Amino acid sequence: MLKISVLVDNNALIGRYFLAEPGFSLWIECGGRKILFDAGYSGIFLRNARLMGIDAAAPDTVVLSHGHSDHTWGLSALISERTARGMKDRPALVCHPGALARKKLRGADAGMIIAPEVLGSFFNLRPSREVMEIAENLYWLGEIEPLVTPRGTLGEAMDEGGDWRPDACFDDSALVYDGADGLVIITGCSHSGICNIVEQAKRATGRERIADVIGGFHLRSGSEEEMRPVLSYFEKAAPHNVHACHCTCFAARAALAAKFEADELGVSSVFEFK
Numbered sequence: 001m002l003k004i005s006v007l008v009d010n011n012a013l014i015g016r017y018f019l020a021e022p023g024f025s026l027w028i029e030c031g032g033r034k035i036l037f038d039a040g041y042s043g044i045f046l047r048n049a050r051l052m053g054i055d056a057a058a059p060d061t062v063v064l065s066h067g068h069s070d071h072t073w074g075l076s077a078l079i080s081e082r083t084a085r086g087m088k089d090r091p092a093l094v095c096h097p098g099a100l101a102r103k104k105l106r107g108a109d110a111g112m113i114i115a116p117e118v119l120g121s122f123f124n125l126r127p128s129r130e131v132m133e134i135a136e137n138l139y140w141l142g143e144i145e146p147l148v149t150p151r152g153t154l155g156e157a158m159d160e161g162g163d164w165r166p167d168a169c170f171d172d173s174a175l176v177y178d179g180a181d182g183l184v185i186i187t188g189c190s191h192s193g194i195c196n197i198v199e200q201a202k203r204a205t206g207r208e209r210i211a212d213v214i215g216g217f218h219l220r221s222g223s224e225e226e227m228r229p230v231l232s233y234f235e236k237a238a239p240h241n242v243h244a245c246h247c248t249c250f251a252a253r254a255a256l257a258a259k260f261e262a263d264e265l266g267v268s269s270v271f272e273f274k
Contacts, residue, residue: 002138002177002184002273003029004214007048007056008040008074009245011266018051018267019044023070024188024216024246027054030177031136036062036078037175038188041070043077048267057081061092061134062123065188065215066172067099067111067157075114079122093123094140098157098171100127104164105155131204137178139204144173144192147199148233154191174215176201180274182240183207187215189247194218195233202237210239211273214265217244222251231259243271 008025012018023040027049036059039045049056057078065071100119103111119125126132129143157167169191177184185201187194194217202208219226234242234256244253245265256262 001030002179004184004186004271005029005049005052005054006245006265006267006269007045007052007054008038009266011245011264013264013266013268016051016268018048020267021070022246023074024065025056025071025074026186026215027052027056027059028135028138028175028186030134030138033060033135033138035059035134035138037186038063038065038071039074039078041073043074043081045074046077046081052268057085057087059091061094063134063140063175064093064095064099065174066096066169066191067101067103068105068189069103069110069113071188072099072112075119079114082122090122090124092126093119094126094128094132094134096129096143096171096173097127100125101171102158103155103167104157110155111157134175139176139178141173141176141197141200141204143170144196144200146193146196147203148195149193149229151192151196173197174201176205177273178205178207179211182209182211184211184273185213185215187213187217189216190218195230198233198237198239210237212241212243212271213239214243214245214271216246217248217252219244219248219252222249222253222255227252227255231255234260243269
């Protein structure tokens with residue numbers, strides 16, 4: 001079984017007073033494991049989680065989809081919370097090695113702000129470019145290959161030599177759950193290309209049927225030029241559901257909803273899969 005609870009998104013659903021921010025964080029329960037997938041910009045994931053009856057400070061594993069600030073800066077709040085509560089265990093932290101590097105967007109810091117040696121004091125760092133099983137039937141996809149669409153660049157990243165280079169977002173990855181109803185693909189921002197992520201998930205599992213694609217698709221304009229290859233690929237992939245959020249603009253979500261089951265997602269959304 002897989003259960004996904006949305007702790008942070010740009011949108012908070014009506015009904016209870018949750019906080020939203022332009023970031024992303026999920027709480028995932030799978031095979032008896034508890035996984036924090038991204039941590040948003042700030043500590044609101046902890047507050048929202050408490051309102052949902054979730055202790056987000058006590059994951060077995062933390063997974064970072066990539067190193068951008070809207071997905072990693074909340075780690076500072078997580079460390080503070082765990083330290084204040086005297087929590088001594090070191091949860092695994094899974095990410096691409098590049099997620100630990102400094103990044104810049106438009107000249108401003110936009111990447112990991114905690115040095116790897118400091119992170120290693122609080123987490124068991126498990127950086128990997130390879131596919132890795134995180135929980136029963138739940139897999140980290142590692143470095144995403146440009147299987148369908150070419151890879152672009154966004155801002156700059158610091159290389160191992162300390163030089164700033166155009167950032168090809170090699171660190172952007174995702175999770176896939178191999179469930180009874182098909183694959184559930186869980187993305188952060190999809191800088192590596194949402195079509196590439198879906199294709200890699202299919203190849204990693206050897207399955208074609210897709211139950212859902214959940215997360216940020218990094219479709220920022222919704223223009224015909226941007227959407228044409230995505231819609232063409234998704235028509236062939238035929239997902240049963242699509243839950244695009246976070247860095248997916250309204251026009252892009254509307255275009256997806258016109259062709260697929262595309263329900264609303266926001267803070268406090270909960271999804272369950274067999």
